[in-house]
Amino acid sequence: MFKKLKEKFSNSYTVVQYKKIWPYVKPYKTRALISLLIAIPLGGLDAVIAWSLKPFMDSVLIEKSVASATYVPLIIISFTFVQALLGYVSTYLNTWVGTKITHNLQTDMFKKLVNFDSKFFDCMQSGQIFVRFSSDVNLACGGLINNVKTFTVRFFSSVSLIFVLFYHSWQLALVAITALVFALYPLTTYRRRIKRFTKQSVAESGVLTTHYSESFAGNKLISSYNLQNSQVSSFVDSIKVLFRLTMKMTQRTAFLPSAMTFCVSFGIAIIIWYGSFLIVNNELTGGEFVSFIAALIMLYNPIKRIGNNFASVQNSLLAMERIFEILEQEPEIKDSENAKDLKEFKKSIEFKNVCFEYEEDKPVLKNINIKADIGKITAFVGNSGGGKSTVVNLLPRFYDVKSGEVLIDGENIKGFSLGSLRDKISIVLQDNFLFAGTIKDNITLGKDYEEEKLQLALKSACLDEFICSLDEGLDTQVGERGVLLSGGQKQRISIARAFLKDAPIVILDEATSALDNKSEKVVQQAMEKLMRGRTVFVIAHRLSTIVNADNIVVINDGEIVEEGTHKQLVDKPNGAYAVLHAMQGK
Numbered sequence: 001m002f003k004k005l006k007e008k009f010s011n012s013y014t015v016v017q018y019k020k021i022w023p024y025v026k027p028y029k030t031r032a033l034i035s036l037l038i039a040i041p042l043g044g045l046d047a048v049i050a051w052s053l054k055p056f057m058d059s060v061l062i063e064k065s066v067a068s069a070t071y072v073p074l075i076i077i078s079f080t081f082v083q084a085l086l087g088y089v090s091t092y093l094n095t096w097v098g099t100k101i102t103h104n105l106q107t108d109m110f111k112k113l114v115n116f117d118s119k120f121f122d123c124m125q126s127g128q129i130f131v132r133f134s135s136d137v138n139l140a141c142g143g144l145i146n147n148v149k150t151f152t153v154r155f156f157s158s159v160s161l162i163f164v165l166f167y168h169s170w171q172l173a174l175v176a177i178t179a180l181v182f183a184l185y186p187l188t189t190y191r192r193r194i195k196r197f198t199k200q201s202v203a204e205s206g207v208l209t210t211h212y213s214e215s216f217a218g219n220k221l222i223s224s225y226n227l228q229n230s231q232v233s234s235f236v237d238s239i240k241v242l243f244r245l246t247m248k249m250t251q252r253t254a255f256l257p258s259a260m261t262f263c264v265s266f267g268i269a270i271i272i273w274y275g276s277f278l279i280v281n282n283e284l285t286g287g288e289f290v291s292f293i294a295a296l297i298m299l300y301n302p303i304k305r306i307g308n309n310f311a312s313v314q315n316s317l318l319a320m321e322r323i324f325e326i327l328e329q330e331p332e333i334k335d336s337e338n339a340k341d342l343k344e345f346k347k348s349i350e351f352k353n354v355c356f357e358y359e360e361d362k363p364v365l366k367n368i369n370i371k372a373d374i375g376k377i378t379a380f381v382g383n384s385g386g387g388k389s390t391v392v393n394l395l396p397r398f399y400d401v402k403s404g405e406v407l408i409d410g411e412n413i414k415g416f417s418l419g420s421l422r423d424k425i426s427i428v429l430q431d432n433f434l435f436a437g438t439i440k441d442n443i444t445l446g447k448d449y450e451e452e453k454l455q456l457a458l459k460s461a462c463l464d465e466f467i468c469s470l471d472e473g474l475d476t477q478v479g480e481r482g483v484l485l486s487g488g489q490k491q492r493i494s495i496a497r498a499f500l501k502d503a504p505i506v507i508l509d510e511a512t513s514a515l516d517n518k519s520e521k522v523v524q525q526a527m528e529k530l531m532r533g534r535t536v537f538v539i540a541h542r543l544s545t546i547v548n549a550d551n552i553v554v555i556n557d558g559e560i561v562e563e564g565t566h567k568q569l570v571d572k573p574n575g576a577y578a579v580l581h582a583m584q585g586k
Contacts (some may be wrong), residue, residue: 020324021140024104029196093575094149102141105323109133112326117333118398122358127209132322135205140311140319144175161299169284171269176296179267180251183260201249202258211235264300264543271296298476333397334418341420345504347409348373349395349535354404356390364390366558368404372535372551376506379538381580382555392507393556395537396425426498426525430488430510434482440474442482445498453500461496462526463489471541488523495526500559506530508538552577 006056013061025032058500113133165173166202215222222231275292278284284292354368367389372378378518380388394406397418415419435444443457458464466489470476481491498506508527524545542547547566553564554569554576561576569577 004559006327021101024101024141025097026098027104028271030197031093032097035090035149036152038086038093039149040156041082042090042153043157044116061437068258088299090149091152093130098141102137104143106134106137108211108256108327110322112178113327115331116195117331118393120356125206125210126213128206130209130213132326136319136322140170140316140323157420158299162294164295165292165299168289168295169278171278172275172292173210174298175270175274176267179263179270180280180299183263183267195476201242201245204238204245206236207238208242211238234344267302268296306314329447333400336414339417341417342408342413342416342424343420343423345408345535346375348406348407350405350410351391352405352407354391354394355402356387356394356399357402358399365556368555368560368562370553370563371550372537374535375533376530376550377538377546377548379540379549379552380555381540381543381546381552382561386555387558388555389509392509392537392539395505395507396422396427398580423501425505426501426503426530428491428494428498428530429510432487432494433480434478434490436480438472438475438477439470439493442478442493443474443500445497447500448499457496457499460526460529461492461501462522463492491523492526495523495530499580504534506534506536508536510539543577543584554580 008528018565050405090540108132113129117405118194154411160178162173165176176542211231211234271293275284275289281287349372351368351370354365356365357363368387368391368393370378380391382388390399395413397413400414408416440454444454449457455464467473478485480491482493485493502546539547543566546552549566550565552566552569553560556576562572564572567577572578
C-alpha cells in the first residue's frame, strides 16, 4: 500500500512540475535553502505573540503585576524586530533566486523559439508567442518561488500556533482543526475548475497582444484606409470574450473564499461557546482563553489567505505546464542522428519527384523534377500561389518534402547538418527583415568582418554612395523593421549581407517586384553582381529580369508545365511562358 501511495505522490501533477523546474533551481539551491530555512523561524515567531498574552492577562489583569506589564511588551517588540529582520533577508534571497531562475528559463525559451521551424510560426500569432514565451515564464517562476516562501512561512506559523492551541486546551484545539479541514477541502477542486478557462484566457490574451502588435506594425494602413473603428470593434470583441471567460472562472471559484470564511466563523463560534463553558467550570483560565483566541485568529487569517496563494500556485503550475509543453516540443526539422557537414558544393542541385503539402491532403507541389548545375541560374515563374516560393523554401529546409528528395551533389540534404547546409545559401526576399539597430548591424549580423571586405560588399551592393551621404554613415539607425529606410535601400542592405556571407548558392525571391523603376534598376544591378559565379534560384515577377537565366521553370498549381531558356519558351506557340511574356509586353 505504501508503495502505491509513494508512486501516486511521485507522479502527482504538482510534484512532476516541481521536478521539471528543479534543474533551474539547482544552481542556486544554497540561497534558496537559506531563504526557506529563514522562513521557518519567520513563521514560528507568530506563536510567541499569541503565547505571551496568557502571562500578560493572568499576571497584569488578574494579579495586577507591574513587572509583567513591562517585560511582556518588550518580549513582543524584540521578537517582532527579529521577525522583521528575517523577513527582509528572506525576501531579498527569494527575489534573487526567483529572478535568476526566471531569466534562465526565459533564455531557454528564447533559444527554443529561434530554433523552431517555419511550420511552428505559421500556426502561431505574435501575441500568442509573447504570452507563451514571456508572460507565462514570469507567472510560473514568480508565482511559484514567492508562494513556496509564503507557504513555508505560513506552514510553520500554523504549526507553532496549533502547538499553542493544544498547549492551552486540546478540546478547543480539536474543534479548531476540524473547522480548518472543512475550510481547506474546497481548494482540492480548484485546479480542475480553472484549467480549461485558464487555457482559453491565455489564448484570448494572445489575441489581444496581437491587436497591439498589428496596430503598431500596420499603423499607416490603418490610417490610410480609416480602419480605426473596425480595429477598435475587433479589439472590443476580444475584450468581451476575455470578460466572459473571466466571469465563468469567477462563477466556479468565487465561492471558495466565502466557503472557507463560513467554516472558519462556524468554528470560532463553537470555540467561544465551548470555551465559555470551560472557563465557568474552572477548566480554563481567562489568560489561556484569550491566548487561545489570539492564536486561533492568527492561525485562521493566514489559512484564509492560503486560499488566495493556492489559487496563485495553481495558475503558476498551469503556466509551467504550458512552458514545458513548449520546452519538450521538438522541432520537426532538425539534424538527423548521423548528419554530416556540407563542406563543399561541387556539381548540382536536384529536386527529384518532390511532393509537398502544408495541410494534410492539400498538395502544393506535385512531382517536381528540376536539376540545376553549379554556376547556373534557374528562374521560376507562374501563377500566384502556384508553388514557386515553396520550391526554394525546401532547399534550406525551412520545410521538408512529403515525398521525393532534394539532392546536393547527389546526396539528400537531410543527411547534412542544418547549420552547414544553410551556411552555403544566401537569401534575398521581397520583404527583407531588418533588426532594430544600425545599418552596419544589419549587414554584418553580429559577425566580425575586415573593413576591406565590408567596404567591398557595400560597393557591390550599390550602397557606398548612399552610406557616404549619411551623417552617421554605417552607424545610422534603421528603426524597427527598417522603417526609416526605403524599400530599395532595405533590399540593397539584404544584398550586402549576401555578399558578406559569400555563399555559393543564392535564392532571390521576387527581390525587385515591390520596387519602383529607378530603385529596381539599382537593385537589379547589385543582384547581377551577386549572381556572378554562383548557383542561383530566382523567383521572378517581371520576366525582363530573367531573360538571361540558364533555365526557366514555369510552375502552375504545383506542377511544372514548361521548362527551357527564354528563347525556347518564347518561341513555343501558345505556351504558358509565351502568353505571360506577351501580357507583360502589352
